[in-house]
Amino acid sequence: MDIEKSFREKGVRLTHQRRVLIDTLRDAHRAMTAQELYKEASMAWPHINFSTIYRNIETLKSVGLICEMTDGTGNTLFAYRDEEEHHHHLVCKNCGKTISFDFCPLIELKQVLDETGFMPTGHRFEVYGYCKECRKDRL
């Protein structure tokens, strides 16, 4: 996937700060909060600002470069989106690592939706727990 091209197509500029955010999330291989992202990104670009983080989370979501999820306790997490296709995640509560899988439970709901006349526009399916490594650490 050509990042520069997708940005250009949406009329969005690829600024230094945006590169830093993308690289930070991609290299982290884990989901993090906006606050953590700020800290991590600050290492690479010290003067980066919080409002830039928040504004760009929206931008990167709209470009499809990041996924938004929650950590199971109400905090919102963001992770680099490494899959083109629709997917969901297992999220490790210890290290933040995300494992994506392509099963989507929405298809199983056809009957419920038909019966209730509910029209879905979005959904969320996340599993919280401990990855293989962190699970060991906790024994």
Place this chain on the structure above:
Amino acid sequence: MDIEKSFREKGVRLTHQRRVLIDTLRDAHRAMTAQELYKEASMAWPHINFSTIYRNIETLKSVGLICEMTDGTGNTLFAYRDEEEHHHHLVCKNCGKTISFDFCPLIELKQVLDETGFMPTGHRFEVYGYCKECRKDRL
């Protein structure tokens, strides 16, 4: 389900404020944010305080009287829990009405969990959209 009994068993007092919160959520038949709950509850008990709301959301969750969910845009919503069994929800983005169903997608993940060695401790599955009535309103 006997509310007074479940409270007593947990050593939790059934105060007037807690009754107001429970009644507010039960009678609303919809999911709402802490802020909305404050407004609604204030009608019935004008001097109720925000800290009481927040503290009791935790209490009522632990007693199993309310469900927590999100509205799809990051806001946390709470609804009266009308089912004993584990379940998930369809949440109307217009009126907040929730429709619960008992299908749980976690069982479909056995293979993914086995393959990855991930140990789940919690999960979330919510569907956002428009209920039968609100869907009409939008045509």
Place this chain on the structure above:
DNA sequence: CCTCCAGTTGCAAATTATTTGCATCTACAC
């Protein structure tokens, strides 16, 4: 290359959401 300007950033301040300390109050076991 250079120029231009709409899109973007930094900063500071405003909002909004949530939590906490503490004195006072009250549900309820006895």
Place this chain on the structure above:
DNA sequence: GTGTAGATGCAAATAATTTGCAACTGGAGG
């Protein structure tokens, strides 16, 4: 009734997110 652990109200502290605005800059078009 009475005593007391648990709850509440209030105000103030935190934390999280958004916004206004002047200054800056990526990149399209010369």
